[in-house]
Amino acid sequence: MSKRLSTAIVALAAxxxxxxxxxxxAYADSSATFGLYGRGDATYDGVFRQSLAILGLVANxxxxxxxxxxxxxxxxxADGSFQAYRTDTTKPCAASDPxxxxxxxxxxxxxxLSALMAVGEVSSAAAAGAWLTKQQNKxxxxxxxxxxxxxxxxxxxxxxALMTQEPNRRVPTYRKxxxxxxxxxxxxxxxxxxxxxxxxxVDNLSTAQGFFGLVATLxxxxxxxxxxxxxxxxxxxxxxxxxxxxxxxxxxTGSLPSPMGSDPDYGSTGFAILGFVANSNGRQAxxxxxxxxxxxxxxxxxxxGAAAPGPLGLLLLVSExxxxxxxxxxxxxxxxxxxxxxx
Numbered sequence: 001m002s003k004r005l006s007t008a009i010v011a012l013a014a015x016x017x018x019x020x021x022x023x024x025x026a027y028a029d030s031s032a033t034f035g036l037y038g039r040g041d042a043t044y045d046g047v048f049r050q051s052l053a054i055l056g057l058v059a060n061x062x063x064x065x066x067x068x069x070x071x072x073x074x075x076x077x078a079d080g081s082f083q084a085y086r087t088d089t090t091k092p093c094a095a096s097d098p099x100x101x102x103x104x105x106x107x108x109x110x111x112x113l114s115a116l117m118a119v120g121e122v123s124s125a126a127a128a129g130a131w132l133t134k135q136q137n138k139x140x141x142x143x144x145x146x147x148x149x150x151x152x153x154x155x156x157x158x159x160x161a162l163m164t165q166e167p168n169r170r171v172p173t174y175r176k177x178x179x180x181x182x183x184x185x186x187x188x189x190x191x192x193x194x195x196x197x198x199x200x201x202v203d204n205l206s207t208a209q210g211f212f213g214l215v216a217t218l219x220x221x222x223x224x225x226x227x228x229x230x231x232x233x234x235x236x237x238x239x240x241x242x243x244x245x246x247x248x249x250x251x252x253t254g255s256l257p258s259p260m261g262s263d264p265d266y267g268s269t270g271f272a273i274l275g276f277v278a279n280s281n282g283r284q285a286x287x288x289x290x291x292x293x294x295x296x297x298x299x300x301x302x303x304x305g306a307a308a309p310g311p312l313g314l315l316l317l318v319s320e321x322x323x324x325x326x327x328x329x330x331x332x333x334x335x336x337x338x339x340x341x342x343x
């Protein structure tokens with residue numbers, strides 16, 4: 001794997017899992033942060049974490065206050081896209097830069113689209129969807145930043161977001177993306193899963209988000225009366241190859257390993273759980289993975305006592321999908337902890 005590709009995977013993982021720092025930058029004034037969840041540096045994850053937070057609240061039938069939605073709306077670029085964070089929304093968005101990871105990106109735009117749909121901001125969501133649709137590459141997938149190579153993790157997030165507007169898996173956009181993901185599928189004889197890019201090895205983040213994009217939209221509503229089927233077996237379809245790999249990893253170890261080391265990757269594990277619930281299978285993996293998230297909720301969502309809105313939003317989504325109490329998820333009241341973090 002090239003140094004540049006390794007760097008891209010690490011950077012994409014950081015953005016996609018809404019990892020936040022606990023230091024607020026000096027340049028962030030009230031006009032840029034009023035309504036934003038969390039007091040950590042928003043440079044790399046502002047829109048992503050705000051979107052996950054909004055989606056988590058909506059999933060649990062809690063309406064985000066107007067300031068939270070207004071913050072997200074103000075972050076939108078004139079062409080409908082979103083970048084990770086705009087410190088001055090009176091200035092036009094910069095061009096997408098895949099070398100320096102600046103400007104509009106598909107991951108921020110995809111999560112914002114899902115959040116805007118969830119709160120009924122349909123016209124702004126439509127603009128985001130139109131921008132994303134235009135960025136679909138000829139191979140059927142999406143890059144993180146325009147000009148970069150297509151990758152399966154970004155493709156999964158974008159596909160899920162677009163399906164909130166047109167939940168029809170026969171449309172060309174979905175079929176092209178599904179075909180792209182199928183070309184990155186790892187054969188069952190090699191364990192299944194999905195590679196980050198063509199020719200690569202299986203990647204946990206890509207498998208979780210690729211699988212999620214094929215089967216689910218946010219938020220995922222769980223059922224307390226309809227039990228999930230057992231863990232899926234590996235098969236010819238991309239869903240089966242990805243689902244069986246994720247189920248095997250989570251059931252055996254409790255979570256997916258991080259792409260940045262051997263530590264647990266709670267973010268990818270959360271997306272995999274949501275995918276299983278939406279796909280109505282993966283019972284053992286959902287039970288084991290949810291247990292891991294519950295046991296580590298405090299360290300993951302409130303590290304060193306600082307509320308992390310991205311993880312809080314994701315755990316809220318998982319709590320609804322798995323019918324766990326959001327007010328006592330591993331001893332954390334996810335709702336009030338998130339609400340109290342708002343600037």
